[in-house]
Amino acid sequence: MGAIQEPTPEMGPYRVELRRESFILTRTDAAQDMRVSEHEAVIPLTDYSHIGPAFDQALSQLERWEAAGRPTPPDLSWTADDHGQQAPATWEMECPHDQLRIRGPWIVGYERGLWHVELCYVDASAFLHAFYAAAMA
Template sequence: MGACLEPTAAMGPYRVEMRGQSFYLTRTGTPPEARAGRYEAVLPFLDFRELGAAADQITGHPDWARWEEAGRPAPADTSWTLPPDGTGPAAPDDWEITEETADGAHQLRIRGPWIVQHEPGRELWSAEIGYSDLPAFLWLVTRTAYA
């Protein structure tokens, strides 16, 4: 399974590509500080709304319920996040989000079970997130919205 979904207006600069066990979340017009590390991103604070809309698009897709039925693993396993050479730690099992202010900008620092990539020349930021980690991610983003 693989599908690039048509973004909704509520998703702002975010786009989603669904795959078999995970999805790619891409942001256009990304500030350079977005890539903080392999498992960490720094995004504008108000992006929490758009991140929630992107997650809602995935959970609202007809194939969302089928990923686990197809025999794909549901338990937390971040071994897939190891670098290609297999060295270094894997991503953390849980999501962590903190608010910070840097250079007068209110930002979200998000660390979790994903792989973050940044293409500075194209101002693209993307992350691969396993479907089994999406409910906790959505809860965290929603909690941030109401904090």
């Protein structure tokens, strides 16, 4: 259970829910094919400008988490997929056509028009670095 944040206009269709060691990023009005698998997603490049502001809102929790001395290493057991396979340890991103394909250490879901991912705060900086590099390529 987390704290759902008030979205800013810059976040467009994205919403953030803060948790202790992770956050959930949700996109409203999402197409089902945004979820490829438990660890892989496709984001339309038209969403590019909304991702940064959504992560800015989520990373406000990271500062509090770091200030608490990161009490324990993150438990990533929740990232195992239905077959017991762990999420990849690094981010793989590519831009085929007008979309960004992302595979990495997160859990990707889809339900009734809502695409969502759960991502540990500790993986957020690496995500953003890979995201901006891939989207600008």
